[in-house]
Amino acid sequence: MNRRTRARWLVLALAVGLPLASLANSFRAAPLPAPPELAGELPRASPPAEMALxxxxxxxxxxxAGFAYRGGAFSDRREFTMSAxxxxxxRGDVLIDTGFGRDIDAHFGQMPLYFRxxxxxxxxxxxxxxxDAAGYARERLxxxxxxxxxxxxxxxxxDFPGTPVLVPAEERAFIAGGGSLTAVARGFAEVRYEAYRFDGGPYLGFPASHDLYxxxxxxxxxxxxxxxxxxIVFVTLPGERRYAFLGDLVWQLEGITERAERAWLLRMLADADAEGVRENLLRVAAIAARFPQIMLVPAHDARSFxxxxRL
Ligand SMILES: [Zn+2]
Incomplete structure (x- = not known):
């Protein structure tokens, strides 16, 4: 190999190797800085005795785990729950998310090729x-x-025709906006969307809130x-049992406990605004530090659920 050929190989190795190295590096552990201590007391709640979860x-x-958060091991295989x-x-039951429905195979088929x-x-x-099998009266919903x-x-x-779907205006616009990640929701005929506003005051470090009842x-x-x-949906049951349903803010609990965001590649593919995720992740980390009695429920963490x- 002459000097010129060697130089060409070196350039090629750097051009391929450096991006690969930085991609691999983006999966390594890099905890976000600890947030300032959360001020204030637990918000007051008077849940009716009949409540249940x-x-x-x-x-x-x-x-x-490596897919879910920075620093997770790829050998650490996990079952991600899909749950409601x-x-x-x-005053009326509420279903937080639906998980997989009766037409899940068709819905999956509408997702982008890289995802499938x-x-x-x-x-x-x-x-x-x-x-239905439990004899649940749908009019309670x-x-x-x-x-x-x-x-x-x-x-x-x-699977719940006629049941209102509660979303803020921002998510309603996201569904209507035409992106590939909302093709499934956009494909539903005649959904009764009900937009709500964050008309309540600050709540556990979040700037606004909406108290359903x-x-x-x-x-x-x-x-x-x-x-x-x-x-995020906070649920308080009688006896001061408190839960925070985090959606996909993090995919596994370590996202909060280790202040570990998703790796760069997953942030690019899955998150609309990675900076917003980071800010809210740290808000929840501050809640967890101050009020460890609040049970955190990331939407796909089987251990929390x-x-x-069960029924
Ligand atoms: Zn999601």
């Missing part, structure tokens, strides 16, 4: 069928409260980033 698992995908949560409330090529899923009994409008969270919406039992806060209208009762 029920986990409706509808399927799973197989991923690794039913919140029973005397890298995703394996297993469907279980859809939430609607679980509720006030609405479906979406953490965000991605395929695995909305797939069951058509005015009793502090179900409070939604804006956590925009993963999608333009992503939210395992603690909730």
């Amino acid at each position: 029920i986990h409706l698992p509808t399927g799973l995908t197989r991923r690794s 949560a039913l919140v029973r409330h005397p 090529a890298t995703t394996r899923y297993e469907a279980a009994t859809p939430a609607a069928d679980q509720l 006030r609405g479906i409260l979406l953490t965000h409008a991605h395929w695995d969270h909305v797939s069951g919406v058509p 005015g009793d502090g039992a179900i409070v939604v806060v804006p956590a925009f980033g993963h999608t333009p209208g992503s939210v 395992a603690a909730l009762p």
Whole structure:
């Protein structure tokens, strides 16, 4: 090999190697700086005695911890739950997300090719069928409260015809906007969307909130980033049992406990606004540090959901 050929090989090796090295580096652990301590007390809540929280698992995908958060091991294989949560409330029950619905195979088929090529899923009994089998009276259901409008969270919406779907205007616009990640939601005929506004004051470090029934039992806060209208749903049951349904702010609990965001490649593919995700992740990390009694429930963390009762 003469000197010129060697130089060409060196340039080629750098051109390929450096981007690959920086991509690999973006999966390494790099905890975000600790947020300032959260001020204030726990928000007051007076949940009715009849309230309850029920986990409706509808399927799973197989991923690794390395896929979910920076510093996770790729050898650490995990089952990502695809779930709905039913919140029973005397003024009307609420379904937080739907998980996989009856037409999940068709819905998956509408996702982009790169996503289908890298995703394996297993469907279980859809939430609607679980509720029907248990003799659940559909008229008890006030609405479906979406953490965000991605395929695995909305797939069951058509299984509840006529049930209002509650989203902030930002998420409604995201669905209408034409992007490939909302093709599934956009394809539903005749969804009764009900937009709500964040008309309440600050809540646990979030700048605004929406208290669904005015009793502090179900409070939604804006956590925009993963999608333009992503939210977190705080649920307080009698006996001061508190939960925070985080949607896809993080994919596994370590995202909060280790302040570990998604790797660069996953932020690019999955998040509308990575800076927004980071800001809200740190808000939740501050909540976790100050109020460890609040149970954090990332939408796909099977360990968090395992603690909730089933039908
Ligand atoms: Zn998502």
